[in-house]
Amino acid sequence: MTGPHFVDSNVLVYRHDRDEPERQARARRLLEVLWRTRSGRVSDQVLHEFYVVATCKLAAPVPREVARREVRQLLAWRPVATTPQLREHAWEIEDRHGLSWWDALIVAAAQAAGCADLFTKDLQDGIEFDGVRVVNPFRHELAALGLGVAG
Numbered sequence: 001m002t003g004p005h006f007v008d009s010n011v012l013v014y015r016h017d018r019d020e021p022e023r024q025a026r027a028r029r030l031l032e033v034l035w036r037t038r039s040g041r042v043s044d045q046v047l048h049e050f051y052v053v054a055t056c057k058l059a060a061p062v063p064r065e066v067a068r069r070e071v072r073q074l075l076a077w078r079p080v081a082t083t084p085q086l087r088e089h090a091w092e093i094e095d096r097h098g099l100s101w102w103d104a105l106i107v108a109a110a111q112a113a114g115c116a117d118l119f120t121k122d123l124q125d126g127i128e129f130d131g132v133r134v135v136n137p138f139r140h141e142l143a144a145l146g147l148g149v150a151g
Contacts, residue, residue: 003039006110008120009049016062030137043080043109047071080109
């Protein structure tokens with residue numbers, strides 16, 4: 001897969017979820033590769049969702065300062081802002097594909113960021129939305145994702 005690669009909040013959250021050790025390890029490896037290749041992308045929505053879930057909804061919540069530091073670091077990924085144009089496009093996606101509002105906004109942000117793939121577990125693996133393919137990184141080995149890594 002060619003980059004950039006859009007990452008949904010669930011991938012960021014699983015990096016910290018001690019109750020899901022296999023997913024935690026996969027999320028960590030994927031994020032390490034995206035940092036190394038400088039190919040990760042997110043949106044403001046993803047950063048907001050990550051912060052709330054990581055600090056409030058995990059069985060072992062992430063300390064606020066740790067989550068805030070991670071959000072600040074992810075600003076290097078040039079988060080897509082929710083502009084009026086993005087909102088309009090997300091409404092079109094919501095209507096055309098029958099997605100939830102939040103999922104449509106994620107797809108629209110991935111498209112706006114020029115991503116060919118969207119890493120998430122919340123949408124059907126393999127489905128494509130006008131050039132953005134959904135990839136569930138917890139169903140595939142990292143090497144199979146075509147990121148130029150082994151194992």
